[in-house]
Amino acid sequence: MNAQLAIDVGATGIKGALVDVGSGSLISDRIKYTTPSPALPHKVVKVMNNIIEDLKWTDGDIGIGFPAVVKNNLCFSASNIDESWINIDIQKLVKEITGLNSHTLNDADAAGIAEVAFGKAQDQDGSVIMLTLGSGIGSGLFKDGELLPNVELGRMIYRESVAEHYASNRARKTKDLSWDQYGEELNEFLQYVNRIFTPDLMVIGGGISKKFSNYSHKIDPALNVTDAALKNNAGIIGAAMYAMQMKNKTV
Ligand code: BGC
Numbered sequence: 001m002n003a004q005l006a007i008d009v010g011a012t013g014i015k016g017a018l019v020d021v022g023s024g025s026l027i028s029d030r031i032k033y034t035t036p037s038p039a040l041p042h043k044v045v046k047v048m049n050n051i052i053e054d055l056k057w058t059d060g061d062i063g064i065g066f067p068a069v070v071k072n073n074l075c076f077s078a079s080n081i082d083e084s085w086i087n088i089d090i091q092k093l094v095k096e097i098t099g100l101n102s103h104t105l106n107d108a109d110a111a112g113i114a115e116v117a118f119g120k121a122q123d124q125d126g127s128v129i130m131l132t133l134g135s136g137i138g139s140g141l142f143k144d145g146e147l148l149p150n151v152e153l154g155r156m157i158y159r160e161s162v163a164e165h166y167a168s169n170r171a172r173k174t175k176d177l178s179w180d181q182y183g184e185e186l187n188e189f190l191q192y193v194n195r196i197f198t199p200d201l202m203v204i205g206g207g208i209s210k211k212f213s214n215y216s217h218k219i220d221p222a223l224n225v226t227d228a229a230l231k232n233n234a235g236i237i238g239a240a241m242y243a244m245q246m247k248n249k250t251v
Pocket of ligand 1: 066068079080134137139154164
């Protein structure tokens with residue numbers, strides 16, 4: 001078994017588990033802590049350290065799915081996390097606080113990697129878009145299984161602001177939308193994404209994917225849209241797969 005610890009950092013919760021990267025399944029409890037507010041870098045990494053200790057992970061590298069644009073372990077944006085993260089070298093900070101090496105990628109890219117490997121996008125040729133609907137909207141774009149990292153469809157200029165202010169789960173809650181109203185909002189956003197990318201499949205992930213049947217009837221059947229098979233664990237599983245890949249690259 002190829003066990004790997006991974007952590008999924010979200011705006012409201014920080015979750016971690018040990019993953020069997022060969023089967024894409026969790027092999028420990030899923031540990032969840034509330035994201036500190038404000039989500040300052042050292043505070044967030046201290047929570048990661050709690051998860052590492054809870055899971056007694058001493059085996060080395062960890063994978064991290066992070067809710068921002070991440071290139072070479074550097075954080076480049078902060079729409080869904082405290083602004084002080086911008087330009088932070090995540091690998092360096094994690095090493096300072098936890099003593100462990102880490103590999104970080106965008107959270108939705110991580111979720112997409114898992115869905116492509118083990119979920120609904122497994123046998124899908126062509127282009128797949130993973131959309132995670134939570135506090136923001138995360139997106140991962142894949143062509144024949146290959147990731148184009150850091151595509152930010154939630155940050156697309158849309159109506160009066162950006163798309164995630166209309167179609168995220170947070171928008172649903174803040175605007176107190178019924179499931180039908182939310183389904184209509186989401187459908188409009190998906191139509192917009194479709195107009196630009198014409199993907200072969202769109203996969204809906206994030207916490208709200210568990211409630212897919214509440215709003216899926218409002219989604220145009222002409223769009224090929226499905227809910228994530230791995231639900232809200234996709235981010236953890238994909239981050240674990242990424243860490244394993246990066247580790248093997250450097251060996
Ligand atoms: C961020 C993305 C992130 C998404 C979900 C957005 O606000 O810009 O990078 O993937 O939230 O966490």
